[in-house]
Amino acid sequence: MLSDIDSANNLVELFLKRADEKGDLPFLGAKSGGVWQTTSWSAAAEQVCLLAESLRELGLKNGDRICLVAENRPEWCIADLAIMAAGCITVPTYITNTERDHVHILDNSGAKAVIVSTEKLLRPLHGALQATGVAEHVIGI
Numbered sequence: 001m002l003s004d005i006d007s008a009n010n011l012v013e014l015f016l017k018r019a020d021e022k023g024d025l026p027f028l029g030a031k032s033g034g035v036w037q038t039t040s041w042s043a044a045a046e047q048v049c050l051l052a053e054s055l056r057e058l059g060l061k062n063g064d065r066i067c068l069v070a071e072n073r074p075e076w077c078i079a080d081l082a083i084m085a086a087g088c089i090t091v092p093t094y095i096t097n098t099e100r101d102h103v104h105i106l107d108n109s110g111a112k113a114v115i116v117s118t119e120k121l122l123r124p125l126h127g128a129l130q131a132t133g134v135a136e137h138v139i140g141i
Contacts, residue, residue: 049085
């Protein structure tokens with residue numbers, strides 16, 4: 001008998017199937033104000049689907065690259081799954097990247113969009129976006 005992993009066409013399909021099964025059980029968690037806040041499987045699946053639809057509405061197509069500039073946080077996972085669900089390709093970056101690092105990544109990936117988590121991480125990215133002109137959209141988490 002094949003396992004779910006063996007029979008799934010892709011990671012997003014497997015995630016959505018698992019979200020249907022697990023519903024309101026906790027999926028992702030992060031501390032906020034010293035207290036753990038969790039996101040359920042169903043809430044995460046809804047966020048993934050909404051973001052994926054929004055990426056397509058922006059005109060992003062299968063195979064387009066999207067840079068993901070964010071710390072290790074629940075939104076990173078949601079954005080990554082949404083990028084895949086939209087048929088696009090995640091280009092992960094380090095949060096320690098300099099403007100020069102971002103220029104290199106943007107130029108080499110040809111990213112059509114960037115998802116960035118904070119204003120602090122946007123600062124070195126901003127100059128790179130202007131220098132390269134490749135990304136048509138900047139999306140804040």
